[in-house]
Amino acid sequence: MTTHVCLTARALGANGIYVSDSHDSQLVDTMRKVGEEFGGKFTVETGVPWRSTIAKWKKTGGQVIHLTVYGLPLQDVIKEIRSTESDKLIVVGAEKMPGEVFQLADWNVAVTNQPISEVSALGIFMDWLYDHQMREEFPGARKRIVPSVHGKSVVETK
Amino acid sequence: MTTHVCLTARALGANGIYVSDSHDSQLVDTMRKVGEEFGGKFTVETGVPWRSTIAKWKKTGGQVIHLTVYGLPLQDVIKEIRSTESDKLIVVGAEKMPGEVFQLADWNVAVTNQPISEVSALGIFMDWLYDHQMREEFPGARKRIVPSVHGKSVVETK
Numbered sequence: 001m002t003t004h005v006c007l008t009a010r011a012l013g014a015n016g017i018y019v020s021d022s023h024d025s026q027l028v029d030t031m032r033k034v035g036e037e038f039g040g041k042f043t044v045e046t047g048v049p050w051r052s053t054i055a056k057w058k059k060t061g062g063q064v065i066h067l068t069v070y071g072l073p074l075q076d077v078i079k080e081i082r083s084t085e086s087d088k089l090i091v092v093g094a095e096k097m098p099g100e101v102f103q104l105a106d107w108n109v110a111v112t113n114q115p116i117s118e119v120s121a122l123g124i125f126m127d128w129l130y131d132h133q134m135r136e137e138f139p140g141a142r143k144r145i146v147p148s149v150h151g152k153s154v155v156e157t158k
Numbered sequence: 159m160t161t162h163v164c165l166t167a168r169a170l171g172a173n174g175i176y177v178s179d180s181h182d183s184q185l186v187d188t189m190r191k192v193g194e195e196f197g198g199k200f201t202v203e204t205g206v207p208w209r210s211t212i213a214k215w216k217k218t219g220g221q222v223i224h225l226t227v228y229g230l231p232l233q234d235v236i237k238e239i240r241s242t243e244s245d246k247l248i249v250v251g252a253e254k255m256p257g258e259v260f261q262l263a264d265w266n267v268a269v270t271n272q273p274i275s276e277v278s279a280l281g282i283f284m285d286w287l288y289d290h291q292m293r294e295e296f297p298g299a300r301k302r303i304v305p306s307v308h309g310k311s312v313v314e315t316k
């Protein structure tokens with residue numbers, strides 16, 4: 001599941017991810033390989049404590065968005081979120097979130113008002129955050145996928 | 159993972175899901191409970207063979223969209239897809255897809271040109287399909303989540 005969160009964050013244009021608490025060298029390795037093949041710089045830090053990560057982020061002027069079904073509707077808050085210049089930390093979780101996260105977040109945002117996956121919530125949120133402009137180029141890619149009607153086409157780019 | 163696909167499909171407005179090949183009564187049960195609590199009619203059929211499911215769908219005039227990184231960019235084809243009146247079957251898979259699926263699909267669609275999760279690809283595709291109009295009401299819900307700035311608020315509706 002964490003791999004799906006990472007791939008989604010990277011594909012939609014995040015700079016990196018912090019994975020709370022548990023170390024996961026396999027995840028780091030998987031994402032390193034994806035970066036080597038498909039380009040871009042996406043940092044993965046695992047085993048970091050969530051509380052101090054959020055605190056540090058806010059201390060340096062960053063803002064925190066927590067995706068939760070209990071939050072305010074995406075469509076109502078996205079313009080306000082987009083209008084701020086600060087770096088954004090988006091918090092998602094598989095399990096029940098500590099109540100403290102709801103308080104620490106600058107925005108608690110609901111992607112639909114229904115139970116949903118944190119993977120799709122993240123993807124939809126980021127797509128809206130970037131105003132539905134999907135990023136096309138990842139610098140330094142070794143492979144590039146060429147859009148096909150019914151086939152598979154991959155070119156080596158270096 | 160299949161639960162995440164189901165929750166995403168339901169939250170974004172799909173009528174139901176076919177889960178290919180393996181029977182999964184736990185999934186059926188989970189989604190039945192979600193429906194009882196949060197409303198709507200979302201059908202789950204598991205253990206269905208993918209080939210005949212797609213064939214039947216097409217025979218009755220439905221169209222098939224296969225989400226794959228090798229396909230045509232979402233932003234280039236969504237208007238054409240939206241403009242058709244047919245019922246849509248959206249095909250996603252965790253594993254390597256049989257080449258036949260690429261041929262059977264009316265559209266092979268890429269959500270970003272990067273490796274991504276099928277869960278977020280489905281969520282983003284459906285959000286675009288419905289022109290970013292999230293559905294607010296699911297009839298017959300027993301619970302409704304009330305948007306909160308920093309809290310959790312759920313009301314019983316019957």
